[in-house]
Amino acid sequence: MSKKFSLTCISDIALGKDLRGKVEIVGKKAGMTVLNPVSFFLAGVSILFLVAFQINESVSLTWFFLSEAIAFLLIPLLARQGFEKAAKMLLIAYADIGIVILSAVFGGDAMIQAFFIPAMGLSILMFDNTQVYLRNIGILLSILSYFILDYIIFERISMSESGFSLVRWAVLTGSFVTSWLIFNTFSQFKESAEQQTLELLQKEQELNQELSKKQDKLETYINQLEVATEELAKSTKAKSEFLATMSHEIRTPMNAILGMTHLLKQDSPRKDQVEPINILDFSGRTLLSLIDDVLDFSKIEAGKIEFENIEFELNKLISVIMESFKATASNKGIELKNEIEEGIPNVLIGDPARLTQILNNLVSNALKFTEEGQVKVEVSTVGDYDDAVRLKFSIMDTGIGIEEERVDSIFESFTQASQNTKRLFGGTGLGLTISKQLAELQGGNISVESEEGEGSTFMIELTFDKATSxxxxxxxxxxxxxxxxxxxxxxxxxxxxxxxxxxxxxxxxxxxxxxxxxxxxxxxxxxxxxxxxxxxxxxxxxxxxxxxxxxxxxxxxxxxxxxxxxxxxxxxxxxxxxxxxxxxxxxxxxxxxxxxxxxxxxxxxxxxxx
Known part of the structure; x- marks a missing residue:
């Protein structure tokens, strides 16, 4: 809040001096804020005139302004003793008397009477709306003083008696009415401004208190969020460690199961042993696939999946995939074949492991949901560029197909083509989700065309760099x-x-x-x-x-x-x-x-x- 001296202290009153510090309340002590500085100021002015008239050897005026100076110095003391209203009225009265005396001494040419306007203003500034009668008395005192001064001034002017009376009464009446209206209007405006300022400042206090409470709540929420984030990080780490441990512990015995199964298949088993060995091999690979799905899904969720960028042979990759599913297709009596479009570069640069994983998922699904007919893998070119090629891998089957209303949802996590699919065919429902995410993370896409009872075609588009050597x-x-x-x-x-x-x-x-x-x-x-x-x-x-x-x-x-x-x-x-x-x-x-x-x-x- 500004501490600059103001004669009328209007700015302090309008802004509510020290309201935020709860030292003063607007309106209640506003008159005292005006009374003190004005009294001391007028005391100083009286001393100046006292000195001037003393030098001029005007004894009566010297004593008058001495009494004025003493009165103005004593008025604040009188107000502090509890006689606030009387002190204010005395201040107005002594100010009016001083103006009258000075106007009489210097005459009309000095225009000293103009100071009656701020004298009336003192009445408004020192009395609030609960003391309107005192305010009006103060204004009336200034107006009466003006009447007295008017007689002194106008009697020195040479005019006819009738003209003198007419002008005098017209001027005085207009002055009185105008002053009364102006000062009362200003008073109402001042009081309204004070009230609005008070309300605004009270609202500001309420808003500050509310803001402070919200800041406290926000800090509490931030602390809770930090704790939750820390707990989430610990939980994520624990989950990753658990999955890694489970992956290791399950893969170790699976190594023995699949290894021995592979050896048994190569040992020319008897006809009655072929089917159990194939079932063992299929079940082992299915279990391993489920483990890989859960682990990959967790890594994708955590944003920890990464891709290699190495050279590989496309023909060999497709051949290995076909060979790995050859026994499964043969056991179900399904024809398994592949076709690679001519002109596709054989040596490409990308992530062969992830491509194999995607194709394995889709070929495995095709074989799982196909009881007769064929499963075919086709590779074709979508776009051929200087140093890269975009390929489309189409996995077509003649299986059970997918219901039209479920085609758009089969790539969602833990979702399968129908309610009976999981019961009849098993699986986590993560294979297609992981395949879609792996394709998209490499800048590709995956789509499906299917008709229930007629089979399905899954299409994956991926871009690979061409090998330079x-x-x-x-x-x-x-x-x-x-x-x-x-x-x-x-x-x-x-x-x-x-x-x-x-x-x-x-x-x-x-x-x-x-x-x-x-x-x-x-x-x-x-x-x-x-x-x-x-x-x-x-x-x-x-x-x-x-x-x-x-x-x-x-x-x-x-x-x-x-x-x-x-x-x-x-x-x-x-x-x-x-x-x-x-x-x-x-x-x-x-x-x-x-x-x-x-x-x-x-x-x-x-x-x-x-």
Whole structure:
């Protein structure tokens, strides 16, 4: 609030001096705010005139202004003693008398009588609307003083008696009426402004209090949100750790189940054994697919899904997918075929693992919901650019189809084509959701055309970069053609799970590979110190010394041959963090459990020649 001196203090009154500090309330003490400074000011003016008339040797006027100065100095003291109204009336009376005396001394030319207007204003400023009668008395005193002054001035003017009376009464009447109306109107306006100011300031206080309460609530909500966010982060971390642990724990025995099933299928089983082995293989792969779906769905929700950008052969990828579903299709009597449009580059750059996952989901669904007829995979070109190509993968089946009203909802989480689908065919209902999200996250899309009872066609569009060089792929192809490349390879297997040891031994023996088995990282390190190996298959989670530490120790050996021995990690945790840690520990590659025999054989091919 402004602290500047104001003669009339109108600004302080209008704004409600010290209202926010609750020192003064508008209207109640406003008159005192005017009385004090005006009294002291008029006392100072009286002293100035006292000095002037003393010098001029005017004894009567000197004593008059001395008495005026003393009166103006005593008026505030009188008001403080509780005689506030009397003090205000005395201030107005002494001001009016002073104006009359000065006007009489200096005459009409000095226009001293003009000060009667602010004298009337004092009455309005010092008396509020509850003291209207005192205000009017104060104004009346100023007007009466003006009448007295009028006689003094006008008697000095030479006019006829009738003309003098007419002018005098006209001027006085007009002055009285005008002054009365002006000052009363101003008084009402002032009081209204005071009241509105008071109301506004009260509202401001109420709004400030309400704002303060809301700020307190907001701070409380923010604190609660921070706590909830922290709890959510802990919950998310716990969920991720739980899924990773469950994935590892389930994948480890699944490695043995699928591995042994694969070996049994290659051992020329009897006719009565074929069906149970196929059922075992199908059930194992279905269970593994469900685990992968839940894990991928969790990673996509958490925004942790990432994509590779590596070279791969399209023909080989499609061939592997067809081969993996060949037995399932044969058992159901369904024709499984594929067609790749001519002119499509064979070597592309993208994420072959995610493309395989999408196609596996769709081909698996097609076979699941088809009892007769065929399932066909077609690959065609949508757009061919200088350094990229956009392909459309169409998976067509002659199965049960999808109800028209449910076509738009089948890509939603945990949703299947009909209410009976889950009961009849099983599944989590996540496969299509994950496929759609994986396609869209790579800048592609997925759509479906279906007619109930006539089959379905799922179409995926994805863009891949064209490979600039096919040398490495051609070398791999050439090496794969030589099936004797890994014959005689000497492999060190570090695996603590006895069942998985037996599964791995059976596979390696079939490939004519010489091998040594150890139970932990310490034993692997000692075995390598005593003998040379072409490749090390290293499990990651083992007692005494895990695969990470063992690999780090191997990379520190003095013997350069032993130090540079290729290490392939065997992991049941299919997470990006695990892969990064594998490479950081000095390992060359990894195979995910349950391992695909073709994939493992390919890895051994890659590191057979050093």
């Amino acid at each position: 096919t040398t490495e792929v051609e070398e791999h192809t050439k090496k794969e053609a030589d099936t004797h490349t890994i014959t005689g390879l000497k492999v060190l297997l570090a695996e603590d799970n006895v069942v998985n040891q037996k599964v791995m031994i059976r596979f390696l023996e079939r490939w004519n590979i010489e091998m040594e088995v150890v139970n932990n990282g310490e034993e692997a390190l000692e075995a390598l110190k005593e003998s040379n190996f072409d490749v090390i298959l290293m499990d990651l989670q083992m007692p005494k010394m895990d695969g990470y530490e063992a690999s780090e120790q191997i990379r520190k050996l003095d013997d350069p041959y032993k130090r540079n021995t290729p290490i392939i990690a065997l992991t049941a945790a299919a997470l990006k963090e695990v892969r990064e840690r594998v490479y950081a520990a000095g390992m060359n590659d990894f195979v995910t459990k349950p391992f695909n025999p073709v994939d493992l054989e390919q890895k051994l091919f890659n590191y057979a020649d050093r």
